[in-house]
Amino acid sequence: MAAEHVARDADIAPVAALIADPTRAAILTALLGGRALAAGELARLAGVGAATASAHLSRLLDGRLVDVVRQGRHRYYRLAGHEVAEVLEVLARVSARPLVRSLRQSRQARMLEEARTCYDHLAGRAGVGLLDRLREGGCLTGEEVTPEGERLLAGLGVDVAAARAARRRFAPECLDWTERRAHLGGALGAAVTGALLELGWYVRGPVPRAVTLTDVGRGGLAALFSGKELTSHTPVT
Amino acid sequence: MAAEHVARDADIAPVAALIADPTRAAILTALLGGRALAAGELARLAGVGAATASAHLSRLLDGRLVDVVRQGRHRYYRLAGHEVAEVLEVLARVSARPLVRSLRQSRQARMLEEARTCYDHLAGRAGVGLLDRLREGGCLTGEEVTPEGERLLAGLGVDVAAARAARRRFAPECLDWTERRAHLGGALGAAVTGALLELGWYVRGPVPRAVTLTDVGRGGLAALFSGKELTSHTPVT
DNA sequence: CGGATATTTCGCCTCCCGTCGAACCGTCAC
DNA sequence: GTGACGGTTCGACGGGAGGCGAAATATCCG
Incomplete structure (x- = not known):
């Protein structure tokens, strides 16, 4: 659809792998609302221990899918830009693709x-x-x-x-x-x-x-x- | 960006997981050209054995990311619709996101x-x-x-x-x-x-x-x- | 029909990765 | 300061997934 604007081949696998984990997907989806959420909050939302969430957030940070803003003893995470939100939305659309349309x-x-x-x-x-x-x-x-x-x-x-x-x-x-x-x-x-x-x-x-x-x-x-x-x-x- | 049109939450992790594997990503990227390619061709392009490619294609088929059209002893695979192509393109864009823009x-x-x-x-x-x-x-x-x-x-x-x-x-x-x-x-x-x-x-x-x-x-x-x-x-x- | 080729199925092995508990580092409150 | 709490790091465990070779299946060609 947008072949005119496609970036030259980039390794999409690493980014996809970051989203591929259910816990990380839950974290990213929670951040789709646009608000920055604290690590603990994200752990709770994803239904996982603080340690696990921290590891995931660290990887998402490495992959530049999220940004972090430190505020006192809290660390607020948010999606790193609209491109990331777009990926999640498009991905949600294909995931929800119904077998038979109305x-x-x-x-x-x-x-x-x-x-x-x-x-x-x-x-x-x-x-x-x-x-x-x-x-x-x-x-x-x-x-x-x-x-x-x-x-x-x-x-x-x-x-x-x-x-x-x-x-x-x-x-x-x-x-x-x-x-x-x-x-x-x-x-x-x-x-x-x-x-x-x-x-x-x-x-x-x-x-x-x-x-x-x-x-x-x-x-x-x-x-x-x-x-x-x-x-x-x-x-x- | 398109929050107005976002489908209700779907688990994006399974689809992302399908793309997350480097071999499958190579297969999907090869199919981005729009042409349907035979299983063997895809195996060669992805640099992997026929057995492995077959397994991957089978999973991509299950996940409805590719379609297959059988033609004699060949099986031609192609992307299953424009939504899939969109995902790959958007994913390529974030993957290629430069650290510093021109x-x-x-x-x-x-x-x-x-x-x-x-x-x-x-x-x-x-x-x-x-x-x-x-x-x-x-x-x-x-x-x-x-x-x-x-x-x-x-x-x-x-x-x-x-x-x-x-x-x-x-x-x-x-x-x-x-x-x-x-x-x-x-x-x-x-x-x-x-x-x-x-x-x-x-x-x-x-x-x-x-x-x-x-x-x-x-x-x-x-x-x-x-x-x-x-x-x-x-x-x- | 029979050999050749394309593709899949079947085991088996290996290794990566997600998980957790516990210990460690900062920050806040009193 | 000192305890409480948020967050990260470390180490060990377990399961799941990808890889391959070999055998099975399907199709083509003569």
Whole structure:
């Protein structure tokens, strides 16, 4: 989903190992509330002796998953930054992944599979289709926009020059994890997506990252790409 | 960061334990490319015997971190969905967290700490400040908008009724992990943030989730909240 | 059908790691 | 000071998990 922004390979095992222990997981989860808690409190919450908790906290400190602030004879521990909280939250989401989704959830999931934003660019079947159409139409070769592409995008109101001048990567492929194929990311992806929303071809949906194709958008895209839909699927109803 | 959307507590330890083993981590990382790989290939990539790899894959399968597709005498394994890929990516990010950031990174980090979007609503010091100002001004009590709040928000072009009718939670607090305090999330948070962008009080920055306060916005907010800035800090330069 | 190859299952060994009790070091209260 | 309490360090114990080789199973190819 965020392949564009993935850090180069780092050993994830050590960090995972820190979270893998049930006691440490309980400690970290207790700290998810944002408050700093004393060592003894954490030991109690985790249901373990003070010695054990201390050992765990020491390891979490080494691994820079928690910070400690000493205050008198107490030591208050808290999570070491929002990245750590994010890991715990994402991990909680996959851990809670139900075997079978509710109707509402599966409908939302289908909407997100169809079209959603990935940070600030279009993803899902629509995102993958868009990149395919752009490449098929010779608008994009590698990471460069061709003259045809420049014309087509200008027609949409995309400022390609501004995107090229942006401080982020211009037009990287971003791996789409529901499609397992690439969609268009980077400054250009953001600019194109912004233009599509601006034109009202896509509108943001009720679910945070969902966007949906409008009738206007369907017509516009069909005209742009000579009748080819971005995706062959019927829209989610 | 995404406390609004966090699943209820699930034991994250088992999933973390699956990732915690270096061999399994290597297997999962190899699968991050999105392609399905055969068991033997994965064994080779992970630098381990076929028997060992098989055992690991079996456990990953049990834990629903990978899917398998049998094709003749080969068994191709792939990650079981985008959530799993997300976990690995976020985990890679914290694992790679440098001890000291580069100047550019720290500047970007400061921008994000100041103001950014969290899914589709305002976060960072600006987001926390906004919620504080709304509460101080008596615009919001608990999760309800007061008549004063209704007037103030209407002046900004926020359609409170529409937000209230949305299918997502109306105005939940969303824990902000850089501030360790709450900001306004949910349908109302999204609507307010949309209005602020629409008015040009905030504009999206070069970095994916960054937004920055404009001069117009500074004036508008000052007028709204009788001179109080959302944050006492000088803007990031 | 029979040999070759891919993958899994089965023991077995080893070693790491979480646990606890007890001793030790700081800090607070009187 | 001196006792009480929070927290960490030390040492020993036990269980669980990963590693491998060998045998079993499944699939392909001729």
